[in-house]
Amino acid sequence: MGDLSKNFSRHEFACRCCGRTEINQRLVDALQELRDLAGLPVRVTSGYRCPEHNRTIGGATRSQHLLGTAADIAVRGMPPAEMYRLAEDVEAFRNGGIGVYPDKGFIHVDVRDGRARWGQLDGKYVALAKALKNTGGNDHATA
Template structure:
């Protein structure tokens, strides 16, 4: 198995990190961190990681990951969608700070992310089919900063 192969690892320690080229991110911050339902599921997706690394370079400042891969049990426990990309492949929820919402949105588009969820303090990103959604009390913040409704784009 090469580092370029997309694959689910039921235990993150099974993944051989030799050749890891995404210097701003680690398996530890992308794996399921529930510590209850699994032993650190990790979905390795080089295309996703390339986009994430490009986004980090584009922003010029750290991207803080709140949530990466989630096993089914953890996703259910946190109230995630039943068909969440966090459980199918890999998705991330990132903290808004220290970035302006507009910078995050523009970088996500530029780097190829297609699934976007707009929260008050976070942004969801994945590479599934193109779709947009919001979380409670968030869309007005995004509309104000972007100057348009990102759900309509």
Template sequence: MNRREFIVGVSSTALIAGTAEAKSGFYTGYPHQITDWTAQHFTAREFASKGNGYVSVSREMIAALDRVRAAVGHSIHITSGYRDPAHNARVGGVKHSRHLLSDAVDINLRGLSSPQRHALTWHLLAEGFSSFGTYSRHGFMHADMRPHARIWHVGTGTHPAWFRQALSDWGWQRDHGATRTPRIRITRT
């Protein structure tokens, strides 16, 4: 059973009951039911569907976001994590949204400077996020961990300069993503 079949075809009760997949690679349940949450900088509630309140998110993604948060040194405001199918349909999400597959987040960029946005994107790339969407009118960025890299922009113009620079720093290539050979090094002090 693939991840999509798992999320779409299994009831919340079955998820809570503890299938092997639910226990291994995903945090699943309502926020108060998730007792093994390990993130230091985020809560399960931040990733809950705005529809039914359920959480189903990749442990790998949460660990990566936690490392990104520690690296950038400022809060990261998650506006959307997991979406249940009904909520995804209500907000106009695509049929096979990565939010349904538990490996995507939308991040509010308002209040962040261009250098902070660049650093955030740079560290997301460093932690294995492969696909990004920027939304100029709404002030947020989508990031996910799909296997095949993709970028898109919604709004006027093109991707912002800070975004293009972060991709360039990582040698990002269409359909391949980051080549993992950054042209610059960020040194932590």
């Protein structure tokens, strides 16, 4: 049982360097909807990031993680292409941001105002279609 929703707790979203947690409830609600659709646990690998931590890991300067509106997630046994398809079924993500990172085994989801899609392979941004094609059922997720 979570303290933010049925399955999510505040500590899952805490910044890895300082422990601070600023999380948008719309994100939590959308993640809960995704978890319910998947019927499997969704692991948050990165939630809120303070500016220092975001810089340290090379995060985007205007990252949604800084606003508490984004999470990187993995689902055990589910390749990123399948996670992407599920995220598209959640209205807040369908109208927000989804990034696919097949070589790292996770997707990024956010509840920004406006639709954004991207993929990343070998540390380089690529067309979403290319990232989805390269998931090839090769599951790196270890949720």
